[in-house]
Amino acid sequence: MTKPNKTSPRNHFTSDITIVGGGLVGMAAALALSKIGLKIHLIEHIAIKDDSHPSYDDRTLVVNRASIRFWENIGIWKDLSSDLTPIKKVHVSNKGHFGTVNFKASDYNLDALANIIEAKKLGMALQNKIQQTDNITVVCPAQVTGFDTITNAIKIDYCHDNTNHSIISQLMLAADGAQSQIRKKLGLETHIKSYQRTAIICNITPENKHDFCAYERLTHLGPTAILPFVNNRCGFVWTVNENKAEAIIQLNDQDFLKKAQQQFGYRLGKFIKVGKRSSYPLYLVTVPKQVKSRTILIGNAAHSMSPVSAQGLNLAIRDVANLIDIIDSANVNKQDIGSSKVLKDYQNAVNYDQNQTLKYTDDLMSWFKINNPIINSFRSMGLVALDNVSHLKFDLFTKASGFRDKTTKLLRLQ
Numbered sequence: 106m107t108k109p110n111k112t113s114p115r116n117h118f119t120s121d122i123t124i125v126g127g128g129l130v131g132m133a134a135a136l137a138l139s140k141i142g143l144k145i146h147l148i149e150h151i152a153i154k155d156d157s158h159p160s161y162d163d164r165t166l167v168v169n170r171a172s173i174r175f176w177e178n179i180g181i182w183k184d185l186s187s188d189l190t191p192i193k194k195v196h197v198s199n200k201g202h203f204g205t206v207n208f209k210a211s212d213y214n215l216d217a218l219a220n221i222i223e224a225k226k227l228g229m230a231l232q233n234k235i236q237q238t239d240n241i242t243v244v245c246p247a248q249v250t251g252f253d254t255i256t257n258a259i260k261i262d263y264c265h266d267n268t269n270h271s272i273i274s275q276l277m278l279a280a281d282g283a284q285s286q287i288r289k290k291l292g293l294e295t296h297i298k299s300y301q302r303t304a305i306i307c308n309i310t311p312e313n314k315h316d317f318c319a320y321e322r323l324t325h326l327g328p329t330a331i332l333p334f335v336n337n338r339c340g341f342v343w344t345v346n347e348n349k350a351e352a353i354i355q356l357n358d359q360d361f362l363k364k365a366q367q368q369f370g371y372r373l374g375k376f377i378k379v380g381k382r383s384s385y386p387l388y389l390v391t392v393p394k395q396v397k398s399r400t401i402l403i404g405n406a407a408h409s410m411s412p413v414s415a416q417g418l419n420l421a422i423r424d425v426a427n428l429i430d431i432i433d434s435a436n437v438n439k440q441d442i443g444s445s446k447v448l449k450d451y452q453n454a455v456n457y458d459q460n461q462t463l464k465y466t467d468d469l470m471s472w473f474k475i476n477n478p479i480i481n482s483f484r485s486m487g488l489v490a491l492d493n494v495s496h497l498k499f500d501l502f503t504k505a506s507g508f509r510d511k512t513t514k515l516l517r518l519q
């Protein structure tokens with residue numbers, strides 16, 4: 106965000122909604138809200154440097170079918186078409202034991218079960234679109250330092266160009282990440298569960314063609330995934346014990362490839378090349394109440410989970426889609442969009458999906474921790490059963506695709 110499309114006037118000014126945090130979720134919310142005609146201010150702390158930003162680095166993101174609809178409906182998806190890799194098949198196995206589950210796009214008459222995009226590409230596309238949108242004002246680099254509710258509004262204080270400013274809005278969206286200072290200042294109850302595991306993430310090139318297949322291997326340390334990517338590269342997500350992570354990352358390329366190969370096996374032939382390694386400690390952050398005082402937490406500020414389930418951004422996008430329906434309806438009916446009723450309606454609308462998705466991710470991380478031969482054979486039998494019962498498989502696929510009972514407007518075909 107080195108070139109904000111409009112600069113902020115000094116001192117007090119107003120917008121319908123101020124979004125704090127211009128990561129993927131803050132930007133997605135800004136664009137979606139601009140489509141319903143609201144005036145948005147987006148305040149982001151860190152400016153883009155050399156086309157890169159820590160909130161959208163080179164991690165590979167699995168974008169499920171519901172999120173694809175959202176990106177299509179806010180006009181971003183076609184800008185990304187040359188950077189997408191389709192997932193045509195998914196193969197799930199229990200490492201060292203029998204039993205697999207296989208999903209194929211062709212079984213559901215689809216071209217792809219999901220798509221893969223580099224976070225950096227998505228972030229830059231959102232940036233460009235925001236720059237062309239009249240009713241979004243970006244203030245960056247700028248840091249929100251405080252806020253207070255006043256009569257029928259919220260006053261948000263921030264520092265930009267070494268000068269203190271404030272803005273008055275009806276509603277504030279806190280998209281300020283997993284360590285959200287806004288959440289802390291609001292005193293919202295937060296639960297943090299550490300898995301004592303670390304995800305090592307890198308690109309690996311295998312000898313054989315990946316054939317657009319994603320692999321998920323369930324091990325007693327947690328899942329390991331291989332995701333198809335451009336130029337036959339694969340995104341490799343490897344869950345290890347937190348106290349072993351640093352030593353594994355520091356291995357030279359040959360030794361790292363050898364260990365990764367032992368972990369994954371030879372289904373894609375020999376691993377021949379590895380890229381830069383990054384690591385992410387794995388934990389689960391849950392916030393039972395995400396609304397207070399004209400403020401709604403969204404994205405990682407509201408829930409943060411292990412990347413092994415590839416659900417963090419996908420869930421946040423469904424939350425944003427719900428938010429748009431609720432705010433649009435309040436706005437059309439000339440109601441206060443920051444009222445406690447709107448906040449309550451939002452919390453009620455997202456509770457079920459969030460609880461289910463967070464539970465699924467937590468189960469994936471915890472269930473396979475128990476390494477016991479009897480339990481292992483039950484798991485293997487479970488995988489075999491799931492693979493053979495088509496309605497159970499379809500139900501799982503539908504949920505992983507992000508479609509639940511209620512479909513919000515931005516997740517519908519338009």
Ligand SMILES: Cc1cc2nc3c(=O)[nH]c(=O)nc-3n(C[C@H](O)[C@H](O)[C@H](O)COP(=O)(O)OP(=O)(O)OC[C@H]3O[C@@H](n4cnc5c(N)ncnc54)[C@H](O)[C@@H]3O)c2cc1C
Nearest residue numbers: 126128129130150166167249282404405412415417418419
């Ligand atoms: C390795 C990895 C792989 C992943 N893979 C997937 C996947 O396949 N599918 C999926 O759905 N999800 C995936 N995720 C999760 C996804 O990346 C996150 O859910 C998403 O990026 C969270 O975005 P966010 O905008 O909520 O938070 P952040 O990216 O943390 O952004 C918060 C922003 O707020 C700004 N900020 C903070 N405080 C202030 C302040 N006071 N004033 C102004 N600005 C402030 C920060 O500078 C930052 O830019 C993955 C995550 C990781 C780590």
